[in-house]
Amino acid sequence: MAVHKIRVLVVDDSILFRTVLIKSLEQDPYIEIAGYAVDSYDAFEKIESLRPDVITLDVEMPKMNGIEFLKKLMPVNPYPVVVVSAMPINALDALEAGAVDFVKKPVVKTPGDLQEFIRELISKIKIASIARIGNRRPKIQQAPAEQEKHRESTQSPSTGIARDTKKDRTVSQERHERLIRKLEQVIDNTQRTRRTIESRDPGPRRDIEKQSGKQSHVPRVSGTRQAKSKLTLVAIGASTGGTEAILKVVQGLPADFPCVLVVQHMPAGFTKMYAERLNRHCKMSVKECEDGDRIEPGRIIIAAGDFHMRVEADKRGFYVRSQKGDKVSGHCPSVDVLFNSVADVVGDSAVGVILTGMGADGAKGLLKMRMAGCYTIGQDRESCVVYGMPMVSFNIGAVEKQLPLDHICSELVKYYHTSSNKDEKQ
Missing domain, CATH: 3.40.50.180 (Methylesterase CheB, C-terminal domain)
Incomplete structure:
Protein backbone atom coordinates (compact mmCIF):
# COMPACT_ATOMS: atom_id res chain seq x y z
CA MET A 1 0.00 0.00 0.00
CA ALA A 2 1.47 3.35 -1.09
CA VAL A 3 2.01 5.94 1.63
CA HIS A 4 0.50 9.34 0.86
CA LYS A 5 3.11 11.73 2.18
CA ILE A 6 2.80 15.17 3.75
CA ARG A 7 3.54 17.62 0.95
CA VAL A 8 5.72 20.46 2.25
CA LEU A 9 6.46 23.82 0.66
CA VAL A 10 9.78 25.25 1.93
CA VAL A 11 9.91 29.07 1.93
CA ASP A 12 13.38 30.49 2.61
CA ASP A 13 15.52 33.08 0.81
CA SER A 14 18.83 31.45 1.78
CA ILE A 15 19.98 28.99 -0.88
CA LEU A 16 22.20 27.15 1.60
CA PHE A 17 19.64 26.80 4.39
CA ARG A 18 16.84 26.01 1.95
CA THR A 19 18.92 23.22 0.43
CA VAL A 20 19.72 21.80 3.87
CA LEU A 21 16.02 21.81 4.79
CA ILE A 22 14.93 20.14 1.57
CA LYS A 23 17.58 17.41 1.69
CA SER A 24 16.91 16.73 5.39
CA LEU A 25 13.12 16.73 5.27
CA GLU A 26 12.87 14.45 2.25
CA GLN A 27 14.74 11.75 4.20
CA ASP A 28 11.62 11.23 6.30
CA PRO A 29 9.38 8.52 4.79
CA TYR A 30 6.21 10.51 5.52
CA ILE A 31 7.34 13.82 3.99
CA GLU A 32 7.49 14.86 0.35
CA ILE A 33 8.93 18.20 -0.78
CA ALA A 34 6.19 19.73 -2.92
CA GLY A 35 8.50 22.58 -3.88
CA TYR A 36 10.26 25.67 -2.59
CA ALA A 37 9.87 29.45 -2.74
CA VAL A 38 12.65 32.03 -2.53
CA ASP A 39 10.51 34.81 -1.01
CA SER A 40 6.94 35.62 0.03
CA TYR A 41 5.78 36.66 -3.44
CA ASP A 42 7.13 33.45 -4.91
CA ALA A 43 5.35 31.56 -2.11
CA PHE A 44 1.95 33.04 -3.00
CA GLU A 45 2.33 31.79 -6.57
CA LYS A 46 3.63 28.36 -5.55
CA ILE A 47 0.81 27.80 -3.04
CA GLU A 48 -1.82 28.14 -5.77
CA SER A 49 -0.10 25.66 -8.06
CA LEU A 50 1.39 23.17 -5.58
CA ARG A 51 -1.34 22.94 -2.89
CA PRO A 52 1.01 21.84 -0.08
CA ASP A 53 -0.18 20.22 3.13
CA VAL A 54 2.22 22.26 5.29
CA ILE A 55 4.42 25.32 4.72
CA THR A 56 7.74 25.93 6.47
CA LEU A 57 8.40 29.66 6.57
CA ASP A 58 11.49 31.75 7.21
CA VAL A 59 10.65 35.07 8.86
CA GLU A 60 13.64 37.21 7.96
CA MET A 61 13.23 37.59 4.18
CA PRO A 62 13.59 40.51 1.72
CA LYS A 63 10.70 42.26 -0.07
CA MET A 64 8.05 40.93 2.34
CA ASN A 65 8.94 39.29 5.64
CA GLY A 66 7.27 36.15 6.92
CA ILE A 67 4.99 38.01 9.34
CA GLU A 68 3.49 40.18 6.60
CA PHE A 69 3.15 37.08 4.44
CA LEU A 70 1.11 35.35 7.16
CA LYS A 71 -1.09 38.41 7.70
CA LYS A 72 -2.00 38.41 4.01
CA LEU A 73 -2.31 34.64 3.60
CA MET A 74 -4.18 33.41 6.67
CA PRO A 75 -7.39 35.51 6.53
CA VAL A 76 -8.21 34.43 2.96
CA ASN A 77 -6.40 31.14 2.36
CA PRO A 78 -5.32 29.55 5.66
CA TYR A 79 -2.64 26.86 5.57
CA PRO A 80 -0.76 25.06 8.36
CA VAL A 81 2.50 27.00 8.71
CA VAL A 82 5.55 26.13 10.81
CA VAL A 83 7.84 29.14 11.22
CA VAL A 84 11.62 28.84 11.39
CA SER A 85 13.09 31.83 13.23
CA ALA A 86 16.16 32.74 15.25
CA MET A 87 14.38 35.64 16.97
CA PRO A 88 11.83 35.06 19.77
CA ILE A 89 9.88 38.22 18.98
CA ASN A 90 9.48 37.18 15.34
CA ALA A 91 8.29 33.70 16.30
CA LEU A 92 5.68 35.15 18.66
CA ASP A 93 4.52 37.62 16.01
CA ALA A 94 4.15 34.70 13.61
CA LEU A 95 2.04 32.72 16.07
CA GLU A 96 -0.17 35.75 16.59
CA ALA A 97 -0.54 36.04 12.81
CA GLY A 98 -1.74 32.44 12.54
CA ALA A 99 1.25 30.09 12.35
CA VAL A 100 0.65 26.70 13.97
CA ASP A 101 4.07 26.48 15.61
CA PHE A 102 7.68 27.54 15.33
CA VAL A 103 11.15 26.03 15.51
CA LYS A 104 14.16 28.01 16.62
CA LYS A 105 16.70 28.32 13.81
CA PRO A 106 19.86 26.61 15.09
CA VAL A 107 23.32 27.98 15.66
CA VAL A 108 25.13 24.95 14.26
CA LYS A 109 28.31 24.15 16.17
CA THR A 110 28.17 20.37 15.85
CA PRO A 111 26.33 17.94 13.53
CA GLY A 112 24.13 17.07 16.49
CA ASP A 113 22.76 20.63 16.62
CA LEU A 114 21.43 20.36 13.09
CA GLN A 115 20.07 16.86 13.64
CA GLU A 116 18.13 17.96 16.72
CA PHE A 117 16.69 20.93 14.81
CA ILE A 118 15.58 18.69 11.93
CA ARG A 119 13.99 16.19 14.32
CA GLU A 120 11.99 18.95 15.98
CA LEU A 121 10.97 20.47 12.65
CA ILE A 122 9.79 17.11 11.28
CA SER A 123 7.76 16.49 14.43
CA LYS A 124 6.08 19.88 14.18
CA ILE A 125 5.38 19.47 10.47
CA LYS A 126 3.54 16.22 11.23
CA ILE A 127 1.55 17.89 14.00
CA ALA A 128 0.76 20.87 11.76
CA SER A 129 -0.59 18.52 9.10
CA ILE A 130 -3.46 17.54 11.41
CA ALA A 131 -4.04 20.98 12.94
CA ARG A 132 -7.30 22.87 12.68
CA ILE A 133 -6.60 26.04 10.69
CA GLY A 134 -9.52 28.39 10.06
CA ASN A 135 -12.36 26.30 8.63
CA ARG A 136 -9.99 23.46 7.76
CA ARG A 137 -10.81 20.40 9.85
CA PRO A 138 -8.02 17.93 10.63
CA LYS A 139 -8.85 14.59 9.04
CA ILE A 140 -7.74 12.68 12.13
CA GLN A 141 -10.74 14.09 14.01
CA GLN A 142 -13.43 13.66 11.35
CA ALA A 143 -16.25 11.19 11.29
CA PRO A 144 -16.78 9.26 8.03
CA ALA A 145 -19.74 11.48 7.12
CA GLU A 146 -17.62 14.59 7.51
CA GLN A 147 -14.83 13.05 5.45
CA GLU A 148 -17.35 12.38 2.69
CA LYS A 149 -18.30 16.06 2.62
CA HIS A 150 -14.67 17.05 2.24
CA ARG A 151 -14.32 14.91 -0.88
CA GLU A 152 -16.46 17.46 -2.70
CA SER A 153 -14.81 20.30 -4.56
CA THR A 154 -14.99 23.69 -2.84
CA GLN A 155 -14.04 27.16 -3.97
CA SER A 156 -11.63 29.67 -2.43
CA PRO A 157 -13.55 32.93 -1.80
CA SER A 158 -10.38 34.97 -2.30
CA THR A 159 -9.20 33.52 -5.60
CA GLY A 160 -12.27 31.92 -7.12
CA ILE A 161 -10.14 28.86 -7.87
CA ALA A 162 -11.99 25.61 -7.41
CA ARG A 163 -10.35 23.21 -4.99
CA ASP A 164 -10.41 19.47 -5.04
CA THR A 165 -10.11 18.81 -1.33
CA LYS A 166 -9.48 15.16 -2.04
CA LYS A 167 -6.03 16.30 -3.17
CA ASP A 168 -5.91 19.60 -1.31
CA ARG A 169 -3.89 19.39 1.90
CA THR A 170 -4.61 15.70 2.56
CA VAL A 171 -2.59 13.31 4.71
CA SER A 172 -2.72 9.54 4.40
CA GLN A 173 -5.37 7.64 6.32
CA GLU A 174 -2.68 5.13 7.21
CA ARG A 175 -0.66 7.81 9.01
CA HIS A 176 -3.78 9.10 10.76
CA GLU A 177 -4.61 5.62 12.00
CA ARG A 178 -1.09 5.25 13.38
Whole structure:
Protein backbone atom coordinates (compact mmCIF):
# COMPACT_ATOMS: atom_id res chain seq x y z
CA MET A 1 0.00 0.00 0.00
CA ALA A 2 1.47 3.35 -1.09
CA VAL A 3 2.01 5.94 1.63
CA HIS A 4 0.50 9.34 0.86
CA LYS A 5 3.11 11.73 2.18
CA ILE A 6 2.80 15.17 3.75
CA ARG A 7 3.54 17.62 0.95
CA VAL A 8 5.72 20.46 2.25
CA LEU A 9 6.46 23.82 0.66
CA VAL A 10 9.78 25.25 1.93
CA VAL A 11 9.91 29.07 1.93
CA ASP A 12 13.38 30.49 2.61
CA ASP A 13 15.52 33.08 0.81
CA SER A 14 18.83 31.45 1.78
CA ILE A 15 19.98 28.99 -0.88
CA LEU A 16 22.20 27.15 1.60
CA PHE A 17 19.64 26.80 4.39
CA ARG A 18 16.84 26.01 1.95
CA THR A 19 18.92 23.22 0.43
CA VAL A 20 19.72 21.80 3.87
CA LEU A 21 16.02 21.81 4.79
CA ILE A 22 14.93 20.14 1.57
CA LYS A 23 17.58 17.41 1.69
CA SER A 24 16.91 16.73 5.39
CA LEU A 25 13.12 16.73 5.27
CA GLU A 26 12.87 14.45 2.25
CA GLN A 27 14.74 11.75 4.20
CA ASP A 28 11.62 11.23 6.30
CA PRO A 29 9.38 8.52 4.79
CA TYR A 30 6.21 10.51 5.52
CA ILE A 31 7.34 13.82 3.99
CA GLU A 32 7.49 14.86 0.35
CA ILE A 33 8.93 18.20 -0.78
CA ALA A 34 6.19 19.73 -2.92
CA GLY A 35 8.50 22.58 -3.88
CA TYR A 36 10.26 25.67 -2.59
CA ALA A 37 9.87 29.45 -2.74
CA VAL A 38 12.65 32.03 -2.53
CA ASP A 39 10.51 34.81 -1.01
CA SER A 40 6.94 35.62 0.03
CA TYR A 41 5.78 36.66 -3.44
CA ASP A 42 7.13 33.45 -4.91
CA ALA A 43 5.35 31.56 -2.11
CA PHE A 44 1.95 33.04 -3.00
CA GLU A 45 2.33 31.79 -6.57
CA LYS A 46 3.63 28.36 -5.55
CA ILE A 47 0.81 27.80 -3.04
CA GLU A 48 -1.82 28.14 -5.77
CA SER A 49 -0.10 25.66 -8.06
CA LEU A 50 1.39 23.17 -5.58
CA ARG A 51 -1.34 22.94 -2.89
CA PRO A 52 1.01 21.84 -0.08
CA ASP A 53 -0.18 20.22 3.13
CA VAL A 54 2.22 22.26 5.29
CA ILE A 55 4.42 25.32 4.72
CA THR A 56 7.74 25.93 6.47
CA LEU A 57 8.40 29.66 6.57
CA ASP A 58 11.49 31.75 7.21
CA VAL A 59 10.65 35.07 8.86
CA GLU A 60 13.64 37.21 7.96
CA MET A 61 13.23 37.59 4.18
CA PRO A 62 13.59 40.51 1.72
CA LYS A 63 10.70 42.26 -0.07
CA MET A 64 8.05 40.93 2.34
CA ASN A 65 8.94 39.29 5.64
CA GLY A 66 7.27 36.15 6.92
CA ILE A 67 4.99 38.01 9.34
CA GLU A 68 3.49 40.18 6.60
CA PHE A 69 3.15 37.08 4.44
CA LEU A 70 1.11 35.35 7.16
CA LYS A 71 -1.09 38.41 7.70
CA LYS A 72 -2.00 38.41 4.01
CA LEU A 73 -2.31 34.64 3.60
CA MET A 74 -4.18 33.41 6.67
CA PRO A 75 -7.39 35.51 6.53
CA VAL A 76 -8.21 34.43 2.96
CA ASN A 77 -6.40 31.14 2.36
CA PRO A 78 -5.32 29.55 5.66
CA TYR A 79 -2.64 26.86 5.57
CA PRO A 80 -0.76 25.06 8.36
CA VAL A 81 2.50 27.00 8.71
CA VAL A 82 5.55 26.13 10.81
CA VAL A 83 7.84 29.14 11.22
CA VAL A 84 11.62 28.84 11.39
CA SER A 85 13.09 31.83 13.23
CA ALA A 86 16.16 32.74 15.25
CA MET A 87 14.38 35.64 16.97
CA PRO A 88 11.83 35.06 19.77
CA ILE A 89 9.88 38.22 18.98
CA ASN A 90 9.48 37.18 15.34
CA ALA A 91 8.29 33.70 16.30
CA LEU A 92 5.68 35.15 18.66
CA ASP A 93 4.52 37.62 16.01
CA ALA A 94 4.15 34.70 13.61
CA LEU A 95 2.04 32.72 16.07
CA GLU A 96 -0.17 35.75 16.59
CA ALA A 97 -0.54 36.04 12.81
CA GLY A 98 -1.74 32.44 12.54
CA ALA A 99 1.25 30.09 12.35
CA VAL A 100 0.65 26.70 13.97
CA ASP A 101 4.07 26.48 15.61
CA PHE A 102 7.68 27.54 15.33
CA VAL A 103 11.15 26.03 15.51
CA LYS A 104 14.16 28.01 16.62
CA LYS A 105 16.70 28.32 13.81
CA PRO A 106 19.86 26.61 15.09
CA VAL A 107 23.32 27.98 15.66
CA VAL A 108 25.13 24.95 14.26
CA LYS A 109 28.31 24.15 16.17
CA THR A 110 28.17 20.37 15.85
CA PRO A 111 26.33 17.94 13.53
CA GLY A 112 24.13 17.07 16.49
CA ASP A 113 22.76 20.63 16.62
CA LEU A 114 21.43 20.36 13.09
CA GLN A 115 20.07 16.86 13.64
CA GLU A 116 18.13 17.96 16.72
CA PHE A 117 16.69 20.93 14.81
CA ILE A 118 15.58 18.69 11.93
CA ARG A 119 13.99 16.19 14.32
CA GLU A 120 11.99 18.95 15.98
CA LEU A 121 10.97 20.47 12.65
CA ILE A 122 9.79 17.11 11.28
CA SER A 123 7.76 16.49 14.43
CA LYS A 124 6.08 19.88 14.18
CA ILE A 125 5.38 19.47 10.47
CA LYS A 126 3.54 16.22 11.23
CA ILE A 127 1.55 17.89 14.00
CA ALA A 128 0.76 20.87 11.76
CA SER A 129 -0.59 18.52 9.10
CA ILE A 130 -3.46 17.54 11.41
CA ALA A 131 -4.04 20.98 12.94
CA ARG A 132 -7.30 22.87 12.68
CA ILE A 133 -6.60 26.04 10.69
CA GLY A 134 -9.52 28.39 10.06
CA ASN A 135 -12.36 26.30 8.63
CA ARG A 136 -9.99 23.46 7.76
CA ARG A 137 -10.81 20.40 9.85
CA PRO A 138 -8.02 17.93 10.63
CA LYS A 139 -8.85 14.59 9.04
CA ILE A 140 -7.74 12.68 12.13
CA GLN A 141 -10.74 14.09 14.01
CA GLN A 142 -13.43 13.66 11.35
CA ALA A 143 -16.25 11.19 11.29
CA PRO A 144 -16.78 9.26 8.03
CA ALA A 145 -19.74 11.48 7.12
CA GLU A 146 -17.62 14.59 7.51
CA GLN A 147 -14.83 13.05 5.45
CA GLU A 148 -17.35 12.38 2.69
CA LYS A 149 -18.30 16.06 2.62
CA HIS A 150 -14.67 17.05 2.24
CA ARG A 151 -14.32 14.91 -0.88
CA GLU A 152 -16.46 17.46 -2.70
CA SER A 153 -14.81 20.30 -4.56
CA THR A 154 -14.99 23.69 -2.84
CA GLN A 155 -14.04 27.16 -3.97
CA SER A 156 -11.63 29.67 -2.43
CA PRO A 157 -13.55 32.93 -1.80
CA SER A 158 -10.38 34.97 -2.30
CA THR A 159 -9.20 33.52 -5.60
CA GLY A 160 -12.27 31.92 -7.12
CA ILE A 161 -10.14 28.86 -7.87
CA ALA A 162 -11.99 25.61 -7.41
CA ARG A 163 -10.35 23.21 -4.99
CA ASP A 164 -10.41 19.47 -5.04
CA THR A 165 -10.11 18.81 -1.33
CA LYS A 166 -9.48 15.16 -2.04
CA LYS A 167 -6.03 16.30 -3.17
CA ASP A 168 -5.91 19.60 -1.31
CA ARG A 169 -3.89 19.39 1.90
CA THR A 170 -4.61 15.70 2.56
CA VAL A 171 -2.59 13.31 4.71
CA SER A 172 -2.72 9.54 4.40
CA GLN A 173 -5.37 7.64 6.32
CA GLU A 174 -2.68 5.13 7.21
CA ARG A 175 -0.66 7.81 9.01
CA HIS A 176 -3.78 9.10 10.76
CA GLU A 177 -4.61 5.62 12.00
CA ARG A 178 -1.09 5.25 13.38
CA LEU A 179 -1.43 8.53 15.27
CA ILE A 180 -4.79 7.43 16.64
CA ARG A 181 -3.31 4.13 17.80
CA LYS A 182 -0.52 6.00 19.58
CA LEU A 183 -3.02 8.26 21.35
CA GLU A 184 -5.14 5.25 22.31
CA GLN A 185 -2.04 3.60 23.79
CA VAL A 186 -1.40 6.73 25.84
CA ILE A 187 -5.00 6.65 27.05
CA ASP A 188 -4.71 2.97 28.03
CA ASN A 189 -1.48 3.62 29.95
CA THR A 190 -3.00 6.60 31.75
CA GLN A 191 -6.14 4.66 32.66
CA ARG A 192 -3.94 2.05 34.33
CA THR A 193 -2.25 4.84 36.28
CA ARG A 194 -5.66 6.17 37.32
CA ARG A 195 -6.72 2.76 38.61
CA THR A 196 -3.48 2.47 40.59
CA ILE A 197 -4.03 5.90 42.17
CA GLU A 198 -7.65 5.03 43.01
CA SER A 199 -6.65 1.79 44.70
CA ARG A 200 -4.29 3.71 46.99
CA ASP A 201 -6.80 6.45 47.83
CA PRO A 202 -10.41 5.20 47.70
CA GLY A 203 -11.87 8.52 48.95
CA PRO A 204 -12.09 10.47 45.67
CA ARG A 205 -12.85 7.27 43.82
CA ARG A 206 -16.57 7.67 44.53
CA ASP A 207 -16.65 10.68 42.21
CA ILE A 208 -15.48 8.77 39.14
CA GLU A 209 -16.01 5.11 39.98
CA LYS A 210 -18.64 4.78 37.21
CA GLN A 211 -16.16 5.73 34.53
CA SER A 212 -14.73 2.26 33.80
CA GLY A 213 -12.71 3.77 30.98
CA LYS A 214 -15.78 5.00 29.07
CA GLN A 215 -16.09 8.74 28.65
CA SER A 216 -19.90 8.55 28.41
CA HIS A 217 -19.97 7.39 32.06
CA VAL A 218 -17.60 10.04 33.40
CA PRO A 219 -19.45 12.50 35.66
CA ARG A 220 -19.50 15.96 34.10
CA VAL A 221 -20.76 19.36 35.19
CA SER A 222 -23.44 21.23 33.23
CA GLY A 223 -23.27 24.53 35.13
CA THR A 224 -20.41 26.13 37.02
CA ARG A 225 -19.38 23.78 39.80
CA GLN A 226 -19.72 25.20 43.31
CA ALA A 227 -16.35 25.78 44.93
CA LYS A 228 -15.43 23.65 47.94
CA SER A 229 -13.06 26.29 49.30
CA LYS A 230 -11.70 29.71 48.35
CA LEU A 231 -9.80 29.67 45.06
CA THR A 232 -6.03 29.91 45.57
CA LEU A 233 -4.65 29.43 42.08
CA VAL A 234 -5.36 28.30 38.53
CA ALA A 235 -2.91 25.99 36.71
CA ILE A 236 -2.97 26.01 32.90
CA GLY A 237 -1.17 23.70 30.47
CA ALA A 238 -0.91 23.96 26.68
CA SER A 239 1.21 23.07 23.67
CA THR A 240 0.57 23.51 19.92
CA GLY A 241 -1.74 26.49 19.43
CA GLY A 242 -1.43 27.37 23.09
CA THR A 243 0.21 30.78 22.93
CA GLU A 244 -2.89 32.44 21.51
CA ALA A 245 -5.29 30.18 23.45
CA ILE A 246 -3.68 31.17 26.75
CA LEU A 247 -4.00 34.85 25.83
CA LYS A 248 -7.73 34.41 25.21
CA VAL A 249 -8.15 32.80 28.62
CA VAL A 250 -6.14 35.21 30.77
CA GLN A 251 -6.60 38.62 29.15
CA GLY A 252 -10.13 38.94 30.54
CA LEU A 253 -9.28 38.01 34.13
CA PRO A 254 -9.63 40.86 36.67
CA ALA A 255 -6.54 42.46 38.18
CA ASP A 256 -7.20 40.92 41.62
CA PHE A 257 -7.83 37.38 40.34
CA PRO A 258 -5.96 34.55 42.14
CA CYS A 259 -2.53 33.55 40.85
CA VAL A 260 -2.38 31.78 37.48
CA LEU A 261 0.47 29.36 36.72
CA VAL A 262 1.09 28.52 33.07
CA VAL A 263 3.12 25.82 31.34
CA GLN A 264 3.36 26.36 27.58
CA HIS A 265 5.73 24.08 25.69
CA MET A 266 8.32 26.59 24.51
CA PRO A 267 12.14 26.64 24.35
CA ALA A 268 14.47 28.69 26.52
CA GLY A 269 14.74 32.31 25.45
CA PHE A 270 11.16 32.48 24.19
CA THR A 271 9.16 32.29 27.42
CA LYS A 272 10.45 35.62 28.75
CA MET A 273 9.37 37.39 25.56
CA TYR A 274 6.02 35.58 25.71
CA ALA A 275 5.46 36.70 29.30
CA GLU A 276 6.26 40.29 28.34
CA ARG A 277 3.80 40.12 25.47
CA LEU A 278 1.03 38.73 27.69
CA ASN A 279 1.76 41.43 30.24
CA ARG A 280 0.89 44.10 27.67
CA HIS A 281 -2.55 42.54 27.10
CA CYS A 282 -3.59 41.52 30.63
CA LYS A 283 -4.99 43.30 33.68
CA MET A 284 -2.97 40.94 35.86
CA SER A 285 0.82 41.19 36.07
CA VAL A 286 2.64 38.58 33.95
CA LYS A 287 6.21 37.38 34.41
CA GLU A 288 8.50 34.48 33.54
CA CYS A 289 8.96 32.15 36.49
CA GLU A 290 11.92 32.63 38.81
CA ASP A 291 12.74 30.18 41.55
CA GLY A 292 10.99 31.22 44.76
CA ASP A 293 8.27 33.42 43.22
CA ARG A 294 5.38 33.77 45.66
CA ILE A 295 1.88 32.73 44.63
CA GLU A 296 -0.17 35.88 45.12
CA PRO A 297 -3.38 37.33 43.64
CA GLY A 298 -2.95 39.46 40.56
CA ARG A 299 -0.03 37.41 39.22
CA ILE A 300 0.40 35.22 36.15
CA ILE A 301 3.62 33.18 36.18
CA ILE A 302 4.89 31.50 32.99
CA ALA A 303 7.17 28.47 33.34
CA ALA A 304 10.63 29.21 31.93
CA GLY A 305 11.82 27.22 28.92
CA ASP A 306 13.90 24.16 29.92
CA PHE A 307 12.79 24.52 33.57
CA HIS A 308 10.09 22.56 35.39
CA MET A 309 7.73 24.61 37.57
CA ARG A 310 6.39 23.12 40.81
CA VAL A 311 4.28 24.45 43.67
CA GLU A 312 5.60 24.18 47.21
CA ALA A 313 4.53 25.62 50.56
CA ASP A 314 6.11 27.15 53.64
CA LYS A 315 4.88 29.11 56.68
CA ARG A 316 4.24 32.16 54.50
CA GLY A 317 2.08 30.29 51.99
CA PHE A 318 2.58 28.90 48.50
CA TYR A 319 5.49 29.58 46.15
CA VAL A 320 6.99 28.07 42.99
CA ARG A 321 10.22 26.24 42.37
CA SER A 322 11.85 26.60 38.95
CA GLN A 323 14.38 23.84 38.38
CA LYS A 324 16.13 22.12 35.50
CA GLY A 325 15.41 18.43 35.11
CA ASP A 326 14.85 15.55 32.74
CA LYS A 327 11.89 15.68 30.39
CA VAL A 328 8.63 14.46 31.92
CA SER A 329 5.88 13.27 29.57
CA GLY A 330 8.27 14.27 26.80
CA HIS A 331 8.69 17.89 27.85
CA CYS A 332 10.54 20.37 30.02
CA PRO A 333 8.71 22.34 31.27
CA SER A 334 6.05 19.67 31.73
CA VAL A 335 2.37 20.26 32.43
CA ASP A 336 2.24 17.01 34.41
CA VAL A 337 4.95 18.27 36.78
CA LEU A 338 2.95 21.41 37.55
CA PHE A 339 -0.42 19.67 37.86
CA ASN A 340 0.96 16.90 40.10
CA SER A 341 2.48 19.44 42.47
CA VAL A 342 -0.77 21.43 42.61
CA ALA A 343 -2.72 18.27 43.48
CA ASP A 344 -0.23 17.34 46.21
CA VAL A 345 0.32 20.77 47.76
CA VAL A 346 -2.75 22.93 47.07
CA GLY A 347 -5.60 20.45 46.82
CA ASP A 348 -9.21 21.45 46.20
CA SER A 349 -8.60 25.21 46.32
CA ALA A 350 -7.10 25.08 42.80
CA VAL A 351 -8.46 24.81 39.26
CA GLY A 352 -6.74 22.94 36.43
CA VAL A 353 -7.16 23.88 32.76
CA ILE A 354 -5.86 21.84 29.82
CA LEU A 355 -5.72 23.59 26.43
CA THR A 356 -4.87 22.73 22.84
CA GLY A 357 -1.80 20.61 22.13
CA MET A 358 -0.52 17.32 20.73
CA GLY A 359 0.25 14.37 22.96
CA ALA A 360 -0.75 13.59 26.52
CA ASP A 361 1.32 15.88 28.77
CA GLY A 362 -0.93 17.08 31.57
CA ALA A 363 -3.54 14.32 31.37
CA LYS A 364 -2.24 12.28 34.31
CA GLY A 365 -1.63 15.39 36.38
CA LEU A 366 -5.09 16.79 35.65
CA LEU A 367 -6.65 13.48 36.70
CA LYS A 368 -4.69 13.67 39.94
CA MET A 369 -5.95 17.23 40.45
CA ARG A 370 -9.54 16.15 39.93
CA MET A 371 -9.15 13.30 42.38
CA ALA A 372 -7.74 15.79 44.90
CA GLY A 373 -10.99 17.76 44.62
CA CYS A 374 -9.90 20.43 42.15
CA TYR A 375 -12.25 21.75 39.48
CA THR A 376 -10.85 20.69 36.09
CA ILE A 377 -11.64 22.22 32.70
CA GLY A 378 -10.69 21.05 29.21
CA GLN A 379 -10.83 22.91 25.91
CA ASP A 380 -13.32 21.34 23.51
CA ARG A 381 -12.51 19.69 20.19
CA GLU A 382 -14.01 22.38 17.97
CA SER A 383 -11.93 25.24 19.36
CA CYS A 384 -8.59 23.38 19.57
CA VAL A 385 -5.84 23.81 17.01
CA VAL A 386 -4.82 20.24 17.94
CA TYR A 387 -7.24 18.20 20.05
CA GLY A 388 -4.66 15.94 21.67
CA MET A 389 -3.87 16.81 25.29
CA PRO A 390 -7.50 17.82 26.03
CA MET A 391 -8.80 14.68 24.29
CA VAL A 392 -6.64 12.31 26.33
CA SER A 393 -7.54 14.20 29.51
CA PHE A 394 -11.26 14.01 28.70
CA ASN A 395 -11.18 10.33 27.78
CA ILE A 396 -9.54 9.25 31.04
CA GLY A 397 -12.00 11.24 33.16
CA ALA A 398 -9.64 14.04 34.14
CA VAL A 399 -11.88 16.78 32.71
CA GLU A 400 -14.89 17.74 34.81
CA LYS A 401 -16.19 20.30 32.32
CA GLN A 402 -15.33 20.73 28.64
CA LEU A 403 -15.75 24.20 27.14
CA PRO A 404 -15.10 26.21 23.98
CA LEU A 405 -12.00 28.37 24.33
CA ASP A 406 -14.03 31.59 24.35
CA HIS A 407 -15.99 30.44 27.43
CA ILE A 408 -13.13 29.39 29.69
CA CYS A 409 -12.25 32.86 31.01
CA SER A 410 -15.83 33.61 32.08
CA GLU A 411 -16.08 30.15 33.66
CA LEU A 412 -13.00 30.85 35.79
CA VAL A 413 -14.42 34.20 36.90
CA LYS A 414 -17.77 32.60 37.83
CA TYR A 415 -16.01 29.89 39.80
CA TYR A 416 -13.89 32.49 41.58
CA HIS A 417 -17.03 34.37 42.62
CA THR A 418 -18.64 31.20 44.01
CA SER A 419 -15.48 30.50 46.00
CA SER A 420 -15.37 34.07 47.34
CA ASN A 421 -19.04 33.92 48.38
CA LYS A 422 -18.46 30.61 50.12
CA ASP A 423 -15.51 32.07 52.01
CA GLU A 424 -17.58 35.08 53.14
CA LYS A 425 -20.39 32.85 54.45
CA GLN A 426 -17.90 30.84 56.48
